[in-house]
Structures are given as C-alpha cells and as structure tokens.
Amino acid sequence: MSIKPLNPDEIVKMKKACRLAAETLIYIEKYIKPGITTNEIDQLVHDFTLSKGATPAPLGYHGFPKSVCTSVNQVVCHGVPDSTLLKEGDIINVDVTPKIDGFYGDSSKTFMVGQVSDDARRLVEAAHEAMMKGIEAITPKGTTGDIGFAINKFVTRKGYTSVIEIGGHGIGRTFHDEPFVPSIGKKGKGDVLIPYHCITVEPMINEGTEKVKEFAIPSSNIKYYETSDGKLSAQFEHTVLVTETGYEILTLI
Ligand code: MF3
Ligand code: CO
Ligand code: CO
Numbered sequence: 164m165s166i167k168p169l170n171p172d173e174i175v176k177m178k179k180a181c182r183l184a185a186e187t188l189i190y191i192e193k194y195i196k197p198g199i200t201t202n203e204i205d206q207l208v209h210d211f212t213l214s215k216g217a218t219p220a221p222l223g224y225h226g227f228p229k230s231v232c233t234s235v236n237q238v239v240c241h242g243v244p245d246s247t248l249l250k251e252g253d254i255i256n257v258d259v260t261p262k263i264d265g266f267y268g269d270s271s272k273t274f275m276v277g278q279v280s281d282d283a284r285r286l287v288e289a290a291h292e293a294m295m296k297g298i299e300a301i302t303p304k305g306t307t308g309d310i311g312f313a314i315n316k317f318v319t320r321k322g323y324t325s326v327i328e329i330g331g332h333g334i335g336r337t338f339h340d341e342p343f344v345p346s347i348g349k350k351g352k353g354d355v356l357i358p359y360h361c362i363t364v365e366p367m368i369n370e371g372t373e374k375v376k377e378f379a380i381p382s383s384n385i386k387y388y389e390t391s392d393g394k395l396s397a398q399f400e401h402t403v404l405v406t407e408t409g410y411e412i413l414t415l416i
Pocket of ligand 3: 258259260269270271400
C-alpha cells in the first residue's frame with residue numbers, strides 16, 4: 164500500500180481537517196429545507212470552507228465543477244449541484260471534503276427534507292447504522308473485507324442492497340488512496356488495516372437493486388451514479404483513524 168502511517172504531528176493536522184468536515188455538515192444542516200437549490204448549498208459550503216482557512220477539495224478535482232457533492236433521492240453519489248430545488252419528502256446526501264494544512268477530511272450525511280415517507284426514513288436510518296457497523300468492525304489486525312462483511316450483513320438483513328462498485332478509501336495527504344473499502348466483503352479478505360492509516364467508511368445502500376447507472380459529468384473524469392431502478396439510495400461517511408487498539412472516528416464532534 165502506498166500510504167504511510169501518520170506521525171503524531173500529521174494526526175493533529177488530520178484531526179483538524181476532519182473536525183472541519185464535521186463542522187461543515189452541522190453548519191449546512193439548518194439550510195436543508197424545501198425551496199433551497201443544490202447550487203445554494205454548494206455556495207454556502209464553499210464560503211464556509213474558505214472562511215475557515217480551508218479549500219473545498221471537490222472543486223476542480225479531476226474536473227469536478229463544484230465544491231460539494233449533493234446526491235438527491237435516486238442519485239447514489241457524486242451528484243453535481245445545480246438549480247434543482249429541494250422539495251418536501253426528498254432525501255439528500257451532502258458530501259464535504261475540506262483540505263487544510265495539506266490534509267483532507269471527508270464526511271457525508273443524508274438529510275431528510277421536511278417530512279419524508281416512512282420508507283425513506285427507514286432507508287436513511289439503515290444507511291447510518293450500516294456505516295456504524297462497518298466502523299465497529301475495524302480491528303488492529305483486521306481487513307477491509309471485515310468492514311464490507313459487517314456492512315452487507317446488516318444491509319441485507321434490513322432488506323436493502325449495498326452498492327458494490329463504489330466505496331471508501333484511504334485518505335490523508337491524498338484525497339483518494341489505497342485501500343478500497345468495500346460495502347460487501349468476506350471476513351479476513353481484502354487489505355490488512357494498518358495502525359495510523361486513515362480510511363473512510365461510506366456505504367451507499369439502495370432500496371431496490373444494487374445496480375447503478377453511470378453518468379458523465381461534462382469536462383470531468385468523475386462520474387455520477389444513479390440507481391438503475393430509480394429507487395432511493397442513501398449514504399453516510401466518516402473518516403476514521405485505525406489505531407493500535409481499534410479505531411477513532413475523526414469526523415465526529
Ligand atoms: N467525497 C467523495 C468521497 O467520499 C468524493 C467526491 S469526488 C468529487 O470519496 F470529485 F466528486 F467531488
Ligand atoms: Co470518501
Ligand atoms: Co466524501
């Protein structure tokens with residue numbers, strides 16, 4: 164694996180970036196109401212990030228045109244902010260990645276817009292719990308397969324599906340590094356987790372089929388994804404430090 168374990172000074176910096184990611188999601192939550200556009204969410208996140216002395220890493224990343232990903236309803240991830248108005252009953256994942264002092268903090272949350280259906284609420288709650296199950300499966304000598312196994316076991320028990328192609332990643336001085344952190348896996352398989360590496364755990368879970376459709380983003384190498392059947396998808400993401408005894412969630416205040 165190409166990423167090196169972080170030294171104590173680097174961990175302090177990583178914690179700062181991750182804390183800012185958490186603060187950004189807390190800041191944006193109060194604006195998530197019917198009638199706001201995803202472009203307005205983008206502008207708010209952009210300005211907030213700069214006001215804290217950080218830069219929004221998505222902006223210009225492989226040509227991505229905005230400062231945040233906003234994935235509404237059937238959009239699985241990498242949704243591009245535009246003039247779409249949020250409406251009562253929507254669900255929206257807001258994925259933020261501030262970069263500060265050379266380090267990236269990556270976190271996302273799916274918000275409910277006004278009153279949502281019981282089905283939507285159950286999916287969102289399950290997505291959060293699926294992420295937590297994945298994080299709790301992190302052990303000092305564990306593997307990425309342990310994480311995927313724990314996530315998908317929970318997801319299938321709830322009657323939902325886990326997206327296979329897209330998942331978590333190593334993170335630190337690089338936005339996306341090894342290892343790939345799957346949402347489906349076998350215990351003991353995949354890459355071994357290394358103390359003082361950071362990874363993200365970010366399962367995308369679907370109401371219906373796990374199949375996704377890929378869409379191009381103009382002038383960008385990043386793709387965005389929707390569910391193949393048009394049903395809902397939800398996601399949460401934390402950046403986590405693997406430690407000698409287990410893990411520490413860094414994007415939690
Ligand atoms: N934040 C996303 C992730 O969790 C990556 C977004 S890349 C972008 O990995 F270019 F779409 F912003
Ligand atoms: Co990520
Ligand atoms: Co992210």
